[in-house]
Amino acid sequence: MKQLATPEVNVCTIEDPIEMIEPAFNQMQVQHNIDLTFASGVRALMRQDPDIIMVGEIRDRETAEIAIHAALTGHIVFSTLHTNDAAGAATRLTDMGIEPFLIASSAIGIAAQRLVRKVCDHCKKPYAASPELLKSLGLAPGAVTFYRGEGCAACGNEGYKGRIGIYELMQMNETIRTLIIAKASSSAIKAAALQAGFRSLRQEGLLKAAEGITTVEEVLRVTQEAEGI
Helix, strand or coil: CCCCCCCCCCEEEEECCCCCCCCCEEEEECEHHHCECHHHHHHHHHCCCCCEEEECCCCCHHHHHHHHHHHHCCCEEEECCCCCCHHHHHHHHHHCCCCHHHHHHHCCEEEEEEEEEEECCCCEEEECCCHHHHHHCCCCCCCCCEEEECCCHHHCCCCEEEEEEEEEEEECCHHHHHHHHCCCCHHHHHHHHHHCCCCCHHHHHHHHHHCCCCCHHHHHHHCCCCCCC
16 A cells, blocks of 8 residues: 555545554544444545545445445445455455445455464475375475474474465456356355466465475465365
8 A cells, every 4th residue: 555655646544443654644543432433434534535545444334335335436445354265255245235246346356364484494394295295285296395394492492483474366357246246155256266367375375385485284274264174
């Protein structure tokens, strides 16, 4: 959003709480004691002629409806939802009572993210993954070298030190929009996205494991909900 906040672009936010002051943004904080909610905050921001609106979190139908209305009236809207993966955001909005055609016509892209622990660079060693694990990942023995930390003073004998994000970005296309309108399951939406070149959280994580940044076990642990396990 900082990259989008030029002098010509009016970026407005409604947050709970404001975690970082950004001079380039017009920031507003939710205040329940005066009934300033996410929904009423967005309505107030709409009177400030915003170009971009960031809604800290969509927690209810009212907030979802006003955010979608803003998106459909020429504003760029960013927000967050609690879901297991990107595809689940569409079905979450439907569960809130939002008409599927409104979701399909307003959404441009949906991202999901997780944090995985990084392998400690001080004690990182290559190891041979079990044949069962490789088979479950669709990999031939020796196709990829995985790493893990043996544990040392630098990482408190944990084998991990620090964290790094893994991300997935589902870009909308006509197939996905049609599935959303038809109230398809999140797994069906995800399958259509994968056919269009989408990379899931697990796939992104395994790429980082192959680069020696994290372990395959850590990726499998963090992404099990996203994979429906």
